[in-house]
Amino acid sequence: MEALQLAQLIFFQDGWNRKSMEDGTRHAFSPDYDARRFVGPQDNDTAEYLAKHLSSMCHDTLETVLDYPIMRGEGLENKAIILLYPKGSDVPCAFNVAFFWYLQDGTPCIHYGLFIVTPKHQRKGIQSPMGFVNIYLLLKKMNARTVWVTDLGRSASGSRHFVNFMSQVYPQPKIDHKDVDETKKHAIQLQVAQEFHQRFQKDAGISPQSKLRGMVIQGSNQAGGAVALVRANASTRSRQSVYNQWIDTMCPEPEDEVVMVGQFNIGQWIAREVSKKLW
Structure with missing residues (x-):
């Protein structure tokens, strides 16, 4: 559609x-x-x-x-x-x-x-x-008019979809998440991820034993985590290999998940989609 x-x-x-x-x-x-x-x-x-x-x-x-x-x-x-x-x-x-x-x-x-x-x-x-x-x-x-949106998982295809759907997405393959300057530039995304992890573990199926490290929730799918969902999502590889490699790097352990944070503005999104069709 x-x-x-x-x-x-x-x-x-x-x-x-x-x-x-x-x-x-x-x-x-x-x-x-x-x-x-x-x-x-x-x-x-x-x-x-x-x-x-x-x-x-x-x-x-x-x-x-x-x-x-x-x-x-x-x-x-x-x-x-x-x-x-x-x-x-x-x-x-x-x-x-x-x-x-x-x-x-x-x-x-x-x-x-x-x-x-x-x-x-x-x-x-x-x-x-x-x-x-x-x-x-x-x-x-x-x-x-504008809202910060969070997504949680380890799906390569889902990550690509999120990057294409939102603006100001962090982290993502094009950005070195270990770069200190990039971390400072994306302080608001880090704040959103921190509050999300602190407040909504039960709602989002995150293990209470998990730890947030940067934008990665280590041990998200240990006891109490949404293991079955992550197993299903982990099989959804992307046609773009850069996203597959990125997920493997960000989440080296099967219990890990990445928190992606992006901004959504309806006017900007429609304008961006229209420009894709025109150009």
């Missing part, structure tokens, strides 16, 4: 308004899929519904259920959950759980969060639009 199609989807589709995009109302998302989106605390029935379907999709995809609070219908206070349904079906086939938060100084942040696409619906180009829509609508909710 192209950037302009996404913009049209969000800005012009009848019935898409903030309230109906936070209360689980079902809307057309694309020719093949509908979407429901739930934001913040939910009543018991809705929390149980979400737990049932999130855990089911997780098991269908990873052959296990991740030990995240959301899989039990818990910890929904700062979560934005978008579910995709095939047309004509009441059984969801994909989801993104993002969460919104603020630095101590009030700077808005969003964690890109957990993506699960069940096997039958993979490679259909739905993951990026899900993430785009969720982030954009969170920007509106937070009354922000």
Whole structure:
């Protein structure tokens, strides 16, 4: 789905308004899929519904259920959950759980969060639009034009996608993360990573025994970590070998994960995507 199609989807589709995009109302998302989106605390029935379907999709995809609070219908206070349904079906086939938060100084942040696409619906180009829509609508909710976004993992292809999707991304293959001057230049990204690691270990499936070293969480997937998810993501190598080599360098141990921090601005993103098509 192209950037302009996404913009049209969000800005012009009848019935898409903030309230109906936070209360689980079902809307057309694309020719093949509908979407429901739930934001913040939910009543018991809705929390149980979400737990049932999130855990089911997780098991269908990873052959296990991740030990995240959301899989039990818990910890929904700062979560934005978008579910995709095939047309004509009441059984969801994909989801993104993002969460919104603020630095101590009030700077808005969003964690890109957990993506699960069940096997039958993979490679259909739905993951990026899900993430785009969720982030954009969170920007509106937070009354922000620009937001810092975090991503956590050890997927080479996921890292390449994040670099292409965001601006001011740190760390990334083009930047020497061991260079002291580069570290000083990216102090805000380091601050975001530090607060993220301190505050959201349980929400992000990070082991409580982990240590943040620069932008790498060492031991993220020891006891209490999201081992199954990382095993699945580790197999997603990139077509660009530089990202494969970079992930191997950043995360030499299988328990390690890298925190990538980038900035998202809807206007700049659309302008960048349009320029790619024109030039």
